[in-house]
Amino acid sequence: ETGVTQTPRHxxxxxxxxxxxxxxxxxxxxAMYWYKQSAKKPLELMFVYSLEERVENNSVPSxxxxxxxNSSHLFLHLHTLQPEDSALYLCASRRGLADEETQYFGxxxxxxxx
Amino acid sequence: GxxxxxxxxxxxxxxxxxxxxxxxxSNSASDYFIWYKQESGKGPQFIIDIRSNMDKxxxxxxxxxxxxTVKHLSLQIAATQPGDSAVYFCAENTGGQNFVFGxxxxxxxxx
Numbered sequence: 001e002t003g004v005t006q007t008p009r010h011x012x013x014x015x016x017x018x019x020x021x022x023x024x025x026x027x028x029x030x031a032m033y034w035y036k037q038s039a040k041k042p043l044e045l046m047f048v049y050s051l052e053e054r055v056e057n058n059s060v061p062s063x064x065x066x067x068x069x070n071s072s073h074l075f076l077h078l079h080t081l082q083p084e085d086s087a088l089y090l091c092a093s094r095r096g097l098a099d100e101e102t103q104y105f106g107x108x109x110x111x112x113x114x
Numbered sequence: 115g116x117x118x119x120x121x122x123x124x125x126x127x128x129x130x131x132x133x134x135x136x137x138x139x140s141n142s143a144s145d146y147f148i149w150y151k152q153e154s155g156k157g158p159q160f161i162i163d164i165r166s167n168m169d170k171x172x173x174x175x176x177x178x179x180x181x182x183t184v185k186h187l188s189l190q191i192a193a194t195q196p197g198d199s200a201v202y203f204c205a206e207n208t209g210g211q212n213f214v215f216g217x218x219x220x221x222x223x224x225x
Binding site: 002004006031033041042043045048050055056090092094097100102103104105106107108 | 145146148150155156157158159160163165203205207209210211212213214215216217218
């Protein structure tokens with residue numbers, strides 16, 4: 001609906017697993033974001049990419065590793081996660097970083113770490 | 115650091131009534147503000163935005179008011195409908211890549 005898709009929509013993983021979240025935007029935007037949304041907390045910015053270059057790493061633990069191979073795709077590689085990492089992970093895209101324009105969000109991946 | 119939002123988790127309104135959802139921001143340098151709606155199982159969806167050179171902006175059934183003097187933002191929904199039930203977030207932007215989001219308010223529309 002928004003032009004931003006995320007897969008998988010739901011993911012259950014053990015603490016020793018390695019998994020990846022995928023985000024794709026079909027809007028021709030240049031900036032992409034990863035957010036974490038936990039219960040009863042505001043959206044937390046994790047990473048920002050502009051033209052495939054990381055411009056923001058908001059003190060995210062190294063067990064989260066982003067990858068942006070091109071301006072349409074964004075990945076979040078997960079390894080040795082903790083139960084407290086269970087949350088909704090949202091991807092968003094934006095035309096640029098300097099524009100007074102909104103972000104467009106994907107539907108999110110609901111992650112449960114056991 | 116910056117903070118956005120009032121800790122007002124739930125608002126219940128009767129169907130057909132008007133809803134007002136409030137948000138406070140602390141960064142006086144913020145110059146762009148957005149309201150999002152998030153329904154269960156979905157990502158946040160853009161509703162309306164406003165720039166700091168305006169104090170009011172209207173959309174379809176929604177109005178955003180900005181009071182820079184007291185750093186307050188509100189979202190008014192006219193003739194609230196069951197489909198308006200969702201969590202509403204405000205967000206502020208200082209012109210860079212970062213947005214600061216409020217905690218959200220859950221709007222429940224009563225039949």
